[in-house]
Amino acid sequence: MTNIAVLGVSGRMGRCLVRSIRQSGDLSLSGALASSGSPALGRDAGDVANTGPLGVSITASRGDALAGADVAIDFTLPAAAIDNLEAAAELRIPVVIGTTGLAQAAIRRVSHDLPVLVAPNMSLGVNLLFSLVDRASAALGEDYDIEVFEAHHRNKVDAPSGTALRIAEIAAGARGRILADIGIHTRAGQIGPRPRGGIGFAVMRGGDIVGEHRVTYAGIGESLEISHRASDRMTFAYGAVTAARWIIGRPPGLYGMADVLGI
Numbered sequence: 001m002t003n004i005a006v007l008g009v010s011g012r013m014g015r016c017l018v019r020s021i022r023q024s025g026d027l028s029l030s031g032a033l034a035s036s037g038s039p040a041l042g043r044d045a046g047d048v049a050n051t052g053p054l055g056v057s058i059t060a061s062r063g064d065a066l067a068g069a070d071v072a073i074d075f076t077l078p079a080a081a082i083d084n085l086e087a088a089a090e091l092r093i094p095v096v097i098g099t100t101g102l103a104q105a106a107i108r109r110v111s112h113d114l115p116v117l118v119a120p121n122m123s124l125g126v127n128l129l130f131s132l133v134d135r136a137s138a139a140l141g142e143d144y145d146i147e148v149f150e151a152h153h154r155n156k157v158d159a160p161s162g163t164a165l166r167i168a169e170i171a172a173g174a175r176g177r178i179l180a181d182i183g184i185h186t187r188a189g190q191i192g193p194r195p196r197g198g199i200g201f202a203v204m205r206g207g208d209i210v211g212e213h214r215v216t217y218a219g220i221g222e223s224l225e226i227s228h229r230a231s232d233r234m235t236f237a238y239g240a241v242t243a244a245r246w247i248i249g250r251p252p253g254l255y256g257m258a259d260v261l262g263i
Contacts, residue, residue, distance in 0.1 A: 003030035004244055005069035005093070007084045008076035009058055010040040010048055013098065016237035017073055018049035027241060031072075032058045033065035035080065062087040069093050071244045082106050089114045094250070096243045098122055098236065100162025111254040117247050119257040120162030122239030126213065127257040129228045133167055133215055136226065137174035142197040144217040144224075146171050151204035151212040159203045160185075163213055168199045171215070 004021055008014045009032040021027045032045035038058070046054030059065050062084060066072060072088050073096045074081050081099040085107065088095045094115040097107075102118070110116060121127070137146065148171075150164040160168075165179070172179040177197060184200040194200075204212075214227040230236070239257065246260045 001028040002026060002245065002248065003028050003068055003070045004241070005029075005031035005033065005066050005072040006045070007033040007062075007065065007072055007074040008080070008099075009045050010034040010038050011075060012233055013075035013236060013240075015049040016233045017075070017240060018045050018054070019051050020234065020237040020241050022046065022049075022051040022054065024241065026245075029054050029056050030068045030070075031065035032056050033062060033076075033084070034058050034060060035076075036060040063091075066091050066093055071096065071248050073097075073240050073244055074099055075240075078102050085110050085116065094247045096240055096247060098240055101158055108254060111252060113252050115247050115250040115252055115255065117243050117255040117257075117260070119239075119243065120166045121211075122236045122243065122257060123228075123230060124239060124261065125228050125230075125235075126163060127239075127261055128263065129213065129215075129226060130166065130170055130258070131263050132226050134170050134174050136215075136217060136224065137171040140217050140219070140224070142175065144219040145194060145198070145200070147200045147202060147216045147218065149202040149204075149212075149214040149216070151206070151209050153208050153210070154205050156205060159205070160201045161203075161211070161213075163211070164201060164203075167213060167215055168201070171199055 006017045021029045034040050040048050040058045044053045045056045071094045074084050075098045078101045089110045097118045100120045148164050148168050150161045169179045182198050184198045211230040217224040243260050
C-alpha cells in the first residue's frame, strides 16, 4: 500500500481525494491536514468526505499529518502550500501540488532536494489541451488572435484561473513571446484596436460550474476553438493520485503532469 497524506482535506478537492483514495486498491490515507480554524478538526477524514470512517483524524499539525506518508497531495491556499512543502521537505516526502498562485522561487528551491510536481490542473483532458495549444499556437502565427475563456463556480476567488494562465503562457511561449508582455486582462471604454500578438482573457463566475476552458484562434475568414469542460471534480482527484503514484522514487526536481502522461 502507498500511504498518502492529503493536505487541505476539508476542502472540495480534499474530500474528492479521500474518496479517490478509498476507491483505489493500492492506496491508503495516512494523514489529513486542515487549517487551525477548520470545524473539521478532530473528525474522521472519511466521515468528512462521506466515505465512511477511515480511522484517520483530521489535524492542524503538519508533522502529524505527514507522519508515515510516502507522498503528500496539497490542495490548500498559496501561503499554506509553501509551508506544507517545506514541512514535507524536512521529512523527505515527495509532494504533488494542485494549489495555484504559488511563489515559484520557493518551489524551485525545494525541488533541488525533493521531487515536487506542480500542476494548475490535474485532469488528463486539460493536459492534452495544453499540448494541442502549444502546437496550434506555433502553427498559427500572429495573424490569428488568441482569446482564452474560462468559467468556474461562484466561490472561486482568483481570476483568471491557474489553468487559463497556463494555457496563455504555453501559447505565448510557442510564439516566442512572454505572457506578461502581451496579456490583455481588461477591456472597457475606448480601448482602440486590438494589439497584434496580444492574448486576451475572458472570465465567468457563476453557479456550481466545475471548470470550463476554451481557446479561440480568430483569423480572417476562419477561427479555431480548442475546449475542455469538467463536469465532476473527481477527474482532478484521479489525476492527482495518478501523479502521486508516479512521483514516488523520482529524483529531485520540478515536474508537471506532462511528465506523468509522457506528452
